Amino acid sequence: DSGVTQTPKHLITATGQRVTLRCSPRSGDLSVYWYQQSLDQGLQFLIQYYNGEERAKGNILERFSAQQFPDLHSELNLSSLELGDSALYFCASSVGVDGSNTEAFFGQGTRLTVV
């Protein structure tokens, strides 16, 4: 158990809908990262938050947004869902901030299926 909790584990929804994925980082970790794992794109970095502030952005679609709350949990919001958004979404957390020599620990992921 990495200590990173993601809910739900599985999610099935229809095209055009909106969903929210939730992540609770390890105790003491201030950074949260979101990654998308799909068959065609592989594992891609989406976005990083550190202590409530957006820190880095990757290949995140405009239909997707995220935030980190004062209790450090994070949510990834996916809207106007398309079939191609079906993927495994991972959250990871780490203690540190930019460049620091700390490990990122991954949650078990949320499997999103858009039908």
Added chain:
Amino acid sequence: AQTVTQSQPEMSVQEAETVTLSCTYDTSESDYYLFWYKQPPSRQMILVIRQEAYKQQNATENRFSVNFQKAAKSFSLKISDSQLGDAAMYFCAYRSARGAQKLVFGQGTRLTINP
């Protein structure tokens, strides 16, 4: 931008034998970290081993070791005495030592262990 390439989509090895998974990367940076992650069928991303670019000594973790060739930008993973539990997808990943701590992943290698 940094890229990571794993040229072996699939590998197989007999139980108790040794197997080497290949990884090359491209970067203009001199300071960075390299990782091998394991993703078993449970889909959890598990850190196997890490290497700091400034260290000349190759990292070792029990049966897992790396061959880090900085000039050649090569980072292979050797698994000795392969066990059935080693069967998984293996991802090579790069992280800059400066700036955001996002991981850049290769496409993965699926390792099968034959009993």
